Amino acid sequence: MPKKRTCSENMQDGGTRKPRIEQNDTAGDEEARNQPPAWADSRHSLCSALPWFRSVQGGSYQSNKLCYGFLLDRDGGPRDYLDDEIVITRVGGDCKLDADGNLKQHRNQDENTRVVESLRESMQSGLAVGLIIGNKNTTIARKLPHRFNVMAWFRVVDVWFEKTSNNKTGARVRFQKLDLEQPSWPNGPNELFKRLQEVDLGLRRYPVRGQSADEMLTAHFAVNFGMPYKYVVSVDSKGFDEAPVEIMFALGRLDWATREAVGAGARKPNELLTVGYFQDMSMGFHDDGEDSLGPTIATLSLGSQATMRFRLKKKYYNGNAANAAVLPGCEFFEERKELKEQHENGELDDAEYVNKCMELTSDITRREAKDMIALELHHGDMVVMHGSLLQKYYEHSIASEGKLRYALTARHVLEEKVELKERAKGQLKFTADQIYDGE
Numbered sequence: 518m519p520k521k522r523t524c525s526e527n528m529q530d531g532g533t534r535k536p537r538i539e540q541n542d543t544a545g546d547e548e549a550r551n552q553p554p555a556w557a558d559s560r561h562s563l564c565s566a567l568p569w570f571r572s573v574q575g576g577s578y579q580s581n582k583l584c585y586g587f588l589l590d591r592d593g594g595p596r597d598y599l600d601d602e603i604v605i606t607r608v609g610g611d612c613k614l615d616a617d618g619n620l621k622q623h624r625n626q627d628e629n630t631r632v633v634e635s636l637r638e639s640m641q642s643g644l645a646v647g648l649i650i651g652n653k654n655t656t657i658a659r660k661l662p663h664r665f666n667v668m669a670w671f672r673v674v675d676v677w678f679e680k681t682s683n684n685k686t687g688a689r690v691r692f693q694k695l696d697l698e699q700p701s702w703p704n705g706p707n708e709l710f711k712r713l714q715e716v717d718l719g720l721r722r723y724p725v726r727g728q729s730a731d732e733m734l735t736a737h738f739a740v741n742f743g744m745p746y747k748y749v750v751s752v753d754s755k756g757f758d759e760a761p762v763e764i765m766f767a768l769g770r771l772d773w774a775t776r777e778a779v780g781a782g783a784r785k786p787n788e789l790l791t792v793g794y795f796q797d798m799s800m801g802f803h804d805d806g807e808d809s810l811g812p813t814i815a816t817l818s819l820g821s822q823a824t825m826r827f828r829l830k831k832k833y834y835n836g837n838a839a840n841a842a843v844l845p846g847c848e849f850f851e852e853r854k855e856l857k858e859q860h861e862n863g864e865l866d867d868a869e870y871v872n873k874c875m876e877l878t879s880d881i882t883r884r885e886a887k888d889m890i891a892l893e894l895h896h897g898d899m900v901v902m903h904g905s906l907l908q909k910y911y912e913h914s915i916a917s918e919g920k921l922r923y924a925l926t927a928r929h930v931l932e933e934k935v936e937l938k939e940r941a942k943g944q945l946k947f948t949a950d951q952i953y954d955g956e
């Protein structure tokens with residue numbers, strides 16, 4: 518198969534390249550994901566590098582009555598919208614700075630305004646328009662790596678007129694990203710994945726508990742922040758006040774995912790376990806049902822793909838009378854369900870019920886349950902597990918497939934289960950940029 522062209526090649530790279538940071542096994546495409554496909558630190562080098570933006574002034578480049586390139590710089594006003602796939606902004610031009618330094622429409626625009634005409638022509642002919650974002654743009658509310666950063670190819674999907682706050686008529690435009698399959702830049706999970714590799718999180722392999730004679734280490738790396746959390750291993754925990762910002766940034770996302778999945782009443786995460794997996798590392802079947810935990814567990818996956826499997830625990834899968842729960846997917850589900858009903862409506866007394874259950878299971882070899890669900894987890898995916906019964910009856914495992922994966926899991930540890938002197942570790946205060954609202 519021919520190698521897919523990166524957008525750097527397509528868009529002409531105007532800047533120097535950074536060392537490659539691999540996000541998964543298709544390393545060739547990664548550079549483009551973590552940096553803009555092209556950038557420049559001055560307007561002059563931007564315009565000399567990009568044939569589709571030969572415009573040393575103004576916010577757009579036109580040629581032959583077509584708009585080829587569009588720059589998003591400075592304040593676009595409160596009605597602007599910008600994400601990596603949709604951009605809504607004023608078309609620019611005919612503006613002046615007012616006394617407060619805000620850009621205001623100073624002349625009316627109409628269908629004959631040159632930039633409006635060229636945007637309409639590009640829309641009608643379906644021309645790809647290159648979008649560039651400058652670090653003076655205030656709508657994006659994010660620190661950009663360069664003075665001018667190429668976003669991607671977009672197409673014009675609408676041009677219209679609105680009354681501006683100073684009662685002029687100004688034109689507005691809506692762009693949509695051309696190739697929605699192409700990974701976007703800037704992209705939160707990509708940035709976070711890259712930065713997690715650059716900070717020393719303190720990840721280490723811990724001894725598995727109860728294996729002291731011949732010390733066995735876990736097949737993954739771990740580090741915990743916030744409330745102390747003990748699972749099959751006793752990881753040390755540092756307070757959130759000592760956590761790198763990357764951890765707090767991930768926690769902001771997981772806090773959002775918890776509320777999205779469970780509702781505003783969800784218990785706020787106060788602990789975050791980061792697990793690192795190199796190639797073929799894994800976490801065997803286990804539950805997260807420690808009695809010190811609340812019922813909601815949210816995980817953000819970064820990097821290589823992994824498979825998360827869920828299955829019934831062995832004792833519920835094989836079942837017996839003592840395990841009253843008859844759960845879908847267990848052996849002899851239909852038969853056991855019927856026996857249970859007969860017991861409940863008095864057709865079978867306790868002894869008969871126990872006997873019949875024993876008869877059912879006596880001649881099968883007790884074995885592990887088959888997987889009920891196998892979830893493929895991709896870079897940027899979040900999984901929220903909710904409900905204590907999920908942890909009581911089911912167990913889950915993780916097998917990581919590529920070279921490097923991080924799983925950041927946020928839980929709520931019950932305060933009363935934590936020693937008094939440790940409780941402050943779980944106290945968290947987000948800064949504005951760590952709060953995530955799904956955008």
Ligand SMILES: O=C(O)CCC(=O)C(=O)O
Nearest residue numbers: 792800805816915924926
């Ligand atoms: O690696 C994952 O996605 C989840 C890890 C997990 O199950 C855990 O930390 O308890």
Ligand SMILES: [Fe+2]
Nearest residue numbers: 803804805913
């Ligand atoms: Fe788990």
